Amino acid sequence: MNNFTYIRAASVKDAVQRTTNDNNAMLIAGGTNLVDRLKVFLDEPSQLIDISRLEMKRIEQTPEGGLSIGALVSNTALADHPDVRRDYPILARAILAGASQQIRNMATVGGNLLQRTRCPYYYDTAFACNKRQPGSGCPAATGINRSHAILGASDQCVAVQPSDMCVPLAALDAIVVVEGLKGKRQIPFTDFHRLPENTPQRDTNLEAGEVITSVILPPVPFAKSGVYLKLRDRASYAFALISVAAAVDLANEQIQDVRLAMGGVAHKPWRATEAEKFLIGKPANAATFQQAAEIALEGAKPLTHNSFKVELAKRAIRRALAVSTKGGGVGE
Known part of the structure; x- marks a missing residue:
């Protein structure tokens, strides 16, 4: 150092x-x-x-009935909080799937949002990397890219955002509260992280000097049916090849509302908004879930070694939606 x-x-x-x-x-x-x-x-x-040591370690009810989560709340404290386990079990399950107990004890909510890709080409300084040095190239695009992006990538970067926690936060319409020289502002979670485009060195839309102070979860009654499904090479501590956060609001076997997001597929947590629009008003059956999965992966552009991710993601979406309609569960 x-x-x-x-x-x-x-x-x-x-x-x-x-x-x-x-x-x-x-x-x-x-x-x-x-x-x-x-x-x-x-x-x-x-x-x-x-x-x-700053005072950002509280989890509090908001006047609207959601939760305000301090940026310094540990992953362990968040996953174990009774309000999270009761009202947002999808978030607790994602956190528990995300790391070892020792890491969860130290890792914070704000830090989880800001963690950088685990692309091996980024971590190995013997290789060029546009995230480290813009304009130097992206060897992952033509190299060993089994774990890389199938959605939203550019010729500048094919890395994926590694967080488990961020996938349900994207699905739940969370809001990131930040403070900078211009004061406080709120960033919708789906706008917080960036796609690589021509600036792969930038992971988020934070402005210079801004600090994350909290994350707000709005009230989502049907989040109790949430499923977090993580598919990885081994069951112990490993990053997702594909993950899916899904929650379905069901009445009389018809989908009233739905939230659907994916991890391991893009430079940011990927909210499947078009698939959500399709699902609303449809019957909760295998054919509907299959069509939604096809829509969610419609723009996929697999690389040399990760075309399997497309079909894997579709199967994960179908399973997560089906489990959610039955009341939810761990999903792994």
């Missing part, structure tokens, strides 16, 4: 000011992703600003 200064932020405003004044400064809380990147010289900050 390079030499850097370590500072504890006195407040959110202090953290914002310090990161605004120094473009090479970085925030650290749990450090479960950042420390890994420091070890292999992906990041070489001039200073680390520790925000782990």
Whole structure:
């Protein structure tokens, strides 16, 4: 690692000011992703600003009946919270599928949103990578790309966003609350992360100096039927090849409302909005779920080694929707 200064932020405003004044400064809380990147010289900050002791560790009911989740709430605390387990079990299941217990104890909500891709070409500095050095190339596009994107990729980057937690947050219409020099603002979750296009080095739409302070979950009564299905190479700690978050509101065997999002398929959690529109008003049966899966993967562009992901994603969507209509469950 390079030499850097370590500072504890006195407040959110202090953290914002310090990161605004120094473009090479970085925030650290749990450090479960950042420390890994420091070890292999992906990041070489001039200073680390520790925000782990700031007052952003509460989970509170909102006046509308949803939840406000502090950015420093640990993954373990979030998954174990009784309101989350009761009203948003889809989120708890995704978190528990996402990492080892030790990592969940340290990892924070804000950090989970900001974790970077696990693309091996990004992590190995012997290779070119447009995320590390824009304009240098994307060897994954023609290399070993079994775990890479099938939706929303560009010729600049085919990496995928690795989070499990972010998939149900996208499905649930979560809102990210941030604070910067211009004050506070709210970002719809589906607008928080970016597709690579011509700026693969940017993962999110955060502006310089902005700090995530909380995530708001709106009330979604039928989220109790939610399913998180994660398909991976091994059952122990591993990133998803395909994941699906689904929740169906069913009445008289007809779909009244639905939420559907995928992970492991794109540079951001992928909300299947067209498939959702198709499903509303349709009968909850295998034929309907098959058509929805086809719509969700309509624009898929598989790479040399990951064409299997297209069919795998369709099967995962069909299964997740079917399980949700029966009341939900773990889905793995």
